[in-house]
Amino acid sequence: MDNPSKIKEGDIEYSLGKFNGKCVYYDFPKILVYLNAKGKLLFGKRFKIYDQDKVILLKLCAYFIRDKENCKKYGIDIEKGILLSGPVGCGKTSMMKLLRHLVPTQRPYEMIPCRNVSFSYNHLGFKTVEQYGNAKFFCFDNLGVEPVGRFYGKDLNVMGEILLSRYELYMRTKHKIKTHATTNLNADELEDRYGNRVRSRMRELFNLIAFDKKAKDKRK
Numbered sequence: 001m002d003n004p005s006k007i008k009e010g011d012i013e014y015s016l017g018k019f020n021g022k023c024v025y026y027d028f029p030k031i032l033v034y035l036n037a038k039g040k041l042l043f044g045k046r047f048k049i050y051d052q053d054k055v056i057l058l059k060l061c062a063y064f065i066r067d068k069e070n071c072k073k074y075g076i077d078i079e080k081g082i083l084l085s086g087p088v089g090c091g092k093t094s095m096m097k098l099l100r101h102l103v104p105t106q107r108p109y110e111m112i113p114c115r116n117v118s119f120s121y122n123h124l125g126f127k128t129v130e131q132y133g134n135a136k137f138f139c140f141d142n143l144g145v146e147p148v149g150r151f152y153g154k155d156l157n158v159m160g161e162i163l164l165s166r167y168e169l170y171m172r173t174k175h176k177i178k179t180h181a182t183t184n185l186n187a188d189e190l191e192d193r194y195g196n197r198v199r200s201r202m203r204e205l206f207n208l209i210a211f212d213k214k215a216k217d218k219r220k
Protein backbone atom coordinates (compact mmCIF):
# COMPACT_ATOMS: atom_id res chain seq x y z
CA MET A 1 0.00 0.00 0.00
CA ASP A 2 1.12 3.54 -0.74
CA ASN A 3 2.49 5.49 2.14
CA PRO A 4 1.29 9.11 1.79
CA SER A 5 3.87 10.32 4.31
CA LYS A 6 6.61 9.67 1.77
CA ILE A 7 7.30 11.52 -1.49
CA LYS A 8 9.86 10.40 -4.04
CA GLU A 9 11.82 12.88 -6.15
CA GLY A 10 14.11 11.01 -8.52
CA ASP A 11 16.11 8.57 -6.44
CA ILE A 12 15.51 10.34 -3.15
CA GLU A 13 12.61 9.58 -0.87
CA TYR A 14 11.45 12.30 1.50
CA SER A 15 9.53 11.52 4.65
CA LEU A 16 6.97 14.12 5.78
CA GLY A 17 6.11 12.43 9.05
CA LYS A 18 4.68 9.15 10.31
CA PHE A 19 1.92 7.06 8.78
CA ASN A 20 -0.01 4.60 10.95
CA GLY A 21 -1.92 2.98 8.11
CA LYS A 22 -4.81 5.41 8.48
CA CYS A 23 -3.51 8.93 8.83
CA VAL A 24 -0.29 10.86 8.47
CA TYR A 25 1.22 12.61 11.47
CA TYR A 26 3.05 15.38 9.67
CA ASP A 27 6.24 16.79 11.05
CA PHE A 28 6.72 20.46 10.06
CA PRO A 29 10.56 20.42 10.07
CA LYS A 30 10.45 17.40 7.73
CA ILE A 31 7.96 19.18 5.48
CA LEU A 32 10.40 22.11 5.26
CA VAL A 33 13.23 19.77 4.23
CA TYR A 34 11.05 18.46 1.41
CA LEU A 35 9.82 21.91 0.31
CA ASN A 36 13.38 23.23 0.28
CA ALA A 37 14.49 20.36 -1.98
CA LYS A 38 11.43 20.54 -4.23
CA GLY A 39 11.77 24.33 -4.49
CA LYS A 40 15.32 23.94 -5.75
CA LEU A 41 14.15 21.40 -8.34
CA LEU A 42 11.36 23.69 -9.52
CA PHE A 43 12.95 27.15 -9.31
CA GLY A 44 16.70 26.58 -9.30
CA LYS A 45 19.41 26.20 -6.69
CA ARG A 46 19.02 29.75 -5.33
CA PHE A 47 15.71 28.71 -3.82
CA LYS A 48 15.68 28.37 -0.04
CA ILE A 49 13.25 28.54 2.83
CA TYR A 50 13.64 31.94 4.47
CA ASP A 51 13.24 32.11 8.26
CA GLN A 52 10.91 35.07 7.91
CA ASP A 53 8.59 33.05 5.64
CA LYS A 54 8.18 30.13 8.04
CA VAL A 55 5.01 31.39 9.72
CA ILE A 56 3.31 31.85 6.33
CA LEU A 57 4.48 28.39 5.30
CA LEU A 58 3.21 26.86 8.53
CA LYS A 59 -0.23 28.36 7.86
CA LEU A 60 -0.27 27.24 4.22
CA CYS A 61 0.94 23.74 5.12
CA ALA A 62 -1.68 23.43 7.86
CA TYR A 63 -4.29 24.31 5.27
CA PHE A 64 -3.07 21.95 2.55
CA ILE A 65 -2.49 18.94 4.83
CA ARG A 66 -5.83 19.70 6.53
CA ASP A 67 -4.34 20.01 10.00
CA LYS A 68 -7.47 20.94 11.95
CA GLU A 69 -5.70 22.03 15.11
CA ASN A 70 -3.32 24.50 13.48
CA CYS A 71 -6.02 25.73 11.09
CA LYS A 72 -8.18 26.56 14.08
CA LYS A 73 -5.26 28.25 15.79
CA TYR A 74 -4.64 30.46 12.73
CA GLY A 75 -8.33 31.03 11.94
CA ILE A 76 -8.15 29.13 8.66
CA ASP A 77 -11.29 27.54 7.21
CA ILE A 78 -10.41 24.36 5.27
CA GLU A 79 -13.51 24.73 3.09
CA LYS A 80 -12.41 28.08 1.68
CA GLY A 81 -9.59 28.80 -0.74
CA ILE A 82 -6.43 30.81 -0.08
CA LEU A 83 -5.81 34.45 -0.97
CA LEU A 84 -2.07 34.93 -0.59
CA SER A 85 -1.20 38.62 -0.47
CA GLY A 86 2.10 40.43 -0.19
CA PRO A 87 4.43 42.96 -1.80
CA VAL A 88 6.00 42.55 -5.23
CA GLY A 89 8.48 39.68 -5.50
CA CYS A 90 8.07 38.29 -1.97
CA GLY A 91 7.47 34.79 -3.38
CA LYS A 92 3.69 34.36 -3.60
CA THR A 93 3.56 32.70 -7.01
CA SER A 94 6.45 30.38 -6.20
CA MET A 95 4.85 29.35 -2.93
CA MET A 96 1.52 28.50 -4.50
CA LYS A 97 3.28 26.54 -7.24
CA LEU A 98 5.39 24.68 -4.69
CA LEU A 99 2.66 23.75 -2.23
CA ARG A 100 0.71 21.80 -4.84
CA HIS A 101 3.38 19.12 -4.52
CA LEU A 102 2.95 18.63 -0.78
CA VAL A 103 -0.32 16.74 -1.22
CA PRO A 104 0.03 14.82 -4.50
CA THR A 105 -3.20 12.90 -3.92
CA GLN A 106 -5.30 16.08 -3.71
CA ARG A 107 -6.73 17.53 -6.86
CA PRO A 108 -4.14 20.04 -8.13
CA TYR A 109 -5.15 23.59 -8.97
CA GLU A 110 -4.04 25.26 -12.16
CA MET A 111 -2.06 28.50 -11.81
CA ILE A 112 -3.39 31.08 -14.23
CA PRO A 113 -2.18 34.68 -14.51
CA CYS A 114 -5.14 37.09 -14.32
CA ARG A 115 -3.66 39.05 -17.23
CA ASN A 116 -4.10 35.97 -19.43
CA VAL A 117 -7.72 35.72 -18.35
CA SER A 118 -8.31 39.32 -19.43
CA PHE A 119 -6.56 38.78 -22.75
CA SER A 120 -8.59 35.62 -23.31
CA TYR A 121 -11.75 37.68 -22.80
CA ASN A 122 -10.58 40.15 -25.45
CA HIS A 123 -10.53 37.30 -27.96
CA LEU A 124 -13.36 35.06 -26.86
CA GLY A 125 -15.75 37.29 -24.91
CA PHE A 126 -18.03 35.85 -22.24
CA LYS A 127 -16.89 32.28 -22.96
CA THR A 128 -13.85 33.14 -20.88
CA VAL A 129 -15.99 33.94 -17.85
CA GLU A 130 -17.70 30.55 -18.23
CA GLN A 131 -14.41 28.74 -18.70
CA TYR A 132 -12.85 30.07 -15.51
CA GLY A 133 -16.05 30.62 -13.55
CA ASN A 134 -17.25 27.02 -13.78
CA ALA A 135 -15.70 23.98 -12.16
CA LYS A 136 -12.01 23.15 -11.98
CA PHE A 137 -9.58 24.30 -9.36
CA PHE A 138 -7.70 27.48 -10.14
CA CYS A 139 -5.21 29.75 -8.49
CA PHE A 140 -5.66 33.16 -10.11
CA ASP A 141 -2.22 34.71 -10.08
CA ASN A 142 -1.71 38.43 -9.54
CA LEU A 143 -5.31 39.39 -8.94
CA GLY A 144 -6.19 43.08 -9.33
CA VAL A 145 -3.53 44.28 -11.74
CA GLU A 146 -4.99 42.75 -14.92
CA PRO A 147 -6.32 45.18 -17.53
CA VAL A 148 -10.06 45.61 -17.99
CA GLY A 149 -11.35 43.23 -20.67
CA ARG A 150 -12.77 44.59 -23.91
CA PHE A 151 -14.75 42.54 -26.43
CA TYR A 152 -16.47 44.21 -29.39
CA GLY A 153 -16.31 47.57 -27.64
CA LYS A 154 -17.83 46.22 -24.42
CA ASP A 155 -15.70 46.70 -21.31
CA LEU A 156 -15.86 44.08 -18.58
CA ASN A 157 -14.19 43.66 -15.23
CA VAL A 158 -13.45 40.06 -16.17
CA MET A 159 -11.94 38.76 -12.93
CA GLY A 160 -14.76 40.42 -10.95
CA GLU A 161 -17.33 38.49 -13.01
CA ILE A 162 -15.38 35.27 -12.63
CA LEU A 163 -15.18 35.67 -8.85
CA LEU A 164 -18.95 36.25 -8.71
CA SER A 165 -19.47 33.05 -10.73
CA ARG A 166 -17.11 31.08 -8.54
CA TYR A 167 -18.84 32.31 -5.42
CA GLU A 168 -22.18 31.03 -6.77
CA LEU A 169 -20.52 27.72 -7.60
CA TYR A 170 -18.96 27.50 -4.16
CA MET A 171 -22.33 27.99 -2.49
CA ARG A 172 -24.13 25.64 -4.86
CA THR A 173 -21.67 22.76 -4.55
CA LYS A 174 -21.62 23.02 -0.75
CA HIS A 175 -18.12 24.50 -0.73
CA LYS A 176 -16.49 21.67 -2.68
CA ILE A 177 -15.03 23.95 -5.35
CA LYS A 178 -11.98 25.87 -4.27
CA THR A 179 -10.61 29.12 -5.62
CA HIS A 180 -7.14 30.36 -4.74
CA ALA A 181 -5.47 33.63 -5.71
CA THR A 182 -2.37 35.72 -5.17
CA THR A 183 -2.35 39.51 -5.05
CA ASN A 184 -0.23 42.59 -4.38
CA LEU A 185 -3.27 44.57 -3.30
CA ASN A 186 -4.71 45.03 0.17
CA ALA A 187 -8.40 44.71 1.06
CA ASP A 188 -9.22 48.37 0.31
CA GLU A 189 -7.45 48.28 -3.02
CA LEU A 190 -9.29 45.08 -3.97
CA GLU A 191 -12.57 46.75 -3.09
CA ASP A 192 -11.66 49.79 -5.23
CA ARG A 193 -10.89 47.47 -8.11
CA TYR A 194 -13.86 45.10 -7.88
CA GLY A 195 -16.52 46.89 -5.83
CA ASN A 196 -18.04 45.86 -2.51
CA ARG A 197 -20.25 43.05 -3.91
CA VAL A 198 -17.19 41.15 -5.07
CA ARG A 199 -15.19 42.11 -2.01
CA SER A 200 -17.88 40.77 0.32
CA ARG A 201 -18.00 37.46 -1.56
CA MET A 202 -14.23 37.24 -1.53
CA ARG A 203 -14.38 37.11 2.26
CA GLU A 204 -16.49 33.95 1.95
CA LEU A 205 -14.39 32.43 -0.81
CA PHE A 206 -10.93 32.99 0.66
CA ASN A 207 -8.83 32.69 3.77
CA LEU A 208 -6.51 35.68 3.72
CA ILE A 209 -2.87 34.83 4.35
CA ALA A 210 -0.63 37.87 4.13
CA PHE A 211 3.10 38.39 3.93
CA ASP A 212 4.44 41.28 5.94
CA LYS A 213 4.14 44.61 4.10
CA LYS A 214 7.91 44.93 4.47
CA ALA A 215 8.71 41.45 3.08
CA LYS A 216 11.67 41.85 0.75
CA ASP A 217 11.66 41.44 -3.00
CA LYS A 218 13.39 38.11 -3.75
CA ARG A 219 14.13 39.25 -7.31
CA LYS A 220 16.70 41.73 -5.99
Ligand SMILES: Nc1ncnc2c1ncn2[C@@H]1O[C@H](COP(=O)(O)OP(=O)(O)OP(=O)(O)O)[C@@H](O)[C@H]1O
Pocket residue numbers: 043046047048049050086087088089090091092093094095142182184217218219
Ligand atom coordinates in the same frame (compact mmCIF):
# COMPACT_ATOMS: atom_id res chain seq x y z
N1 LIG B 1 12.18 31.08 -1.30
C1 LIG B 1 12.82 31.61 -2.34
N2 LIG B 1 14.17 31.52 -2.42
C2 LIG B 1 14.85 32.04 -3.48
N3 LIG B 1 14.24 32.68 -4.51
C3 LIG B 1 12.90 32.79 -4.47
C4 LIG B 1 12.12 32.27 -3.40
N4 LIG B 1 10.81 32.55 -3.64
C5 LIG B 1 10.79 33.19 -4.80
N5 LIG B 1 12.03 33.35 -5.31
C6 LIG B 1 12.39 34.03 -6.57
O1 LIG B 1 12.06 35.40 -6.42
C7 LIG B 1 11.39 35.87 -7.58
C8 LIG B 1 9.99 36.36 -7.22
O2 LIG B 1 9.20 35.27 -6.80
P1 LIG B 1 7.67 35.18 -7.14
O3 LIG B 1 7.42 35.42 -8.58
O4 LIG B 1 7.16 33.92 -6.56
O5 LIG B 1 7.12 36.43 -6.29
P2 LIG B 1 5.67 37.09 -6.30
O6 LIG B 1 5.39 37.47 -4.89
O7 LIG B 1 4.70 36.20 -6.98
O8 LIG B 1 5.93 38.41 -7.17
P3 LIG B 1 4.84 39.36 -7.90
O9 LIG B 1 4.18 40.15 -6.84
O10 LIG B 1 5.67 40.23 -8.80
O11 LIG B 1 3.90 38.47 -8.64
C9 LIG B 1 11.41 34.72 -8.57
O12 LIG B 1 12.54 34.91 -9.41
C10 LIG B 1 11.58 33.49 -7.72
O13 LIG B 1 12.23 32.44 -8.40
Ligand SMILES: [Mg+2]
Pocket residue numbers: 092093094141142182
Ligand atom coordinates in the same frame (compact mmCIF):
# COMPACT_ATOMS: atom_id res chain seq x y z
MG1 LIG C 1 3.53 36.52 -8.65
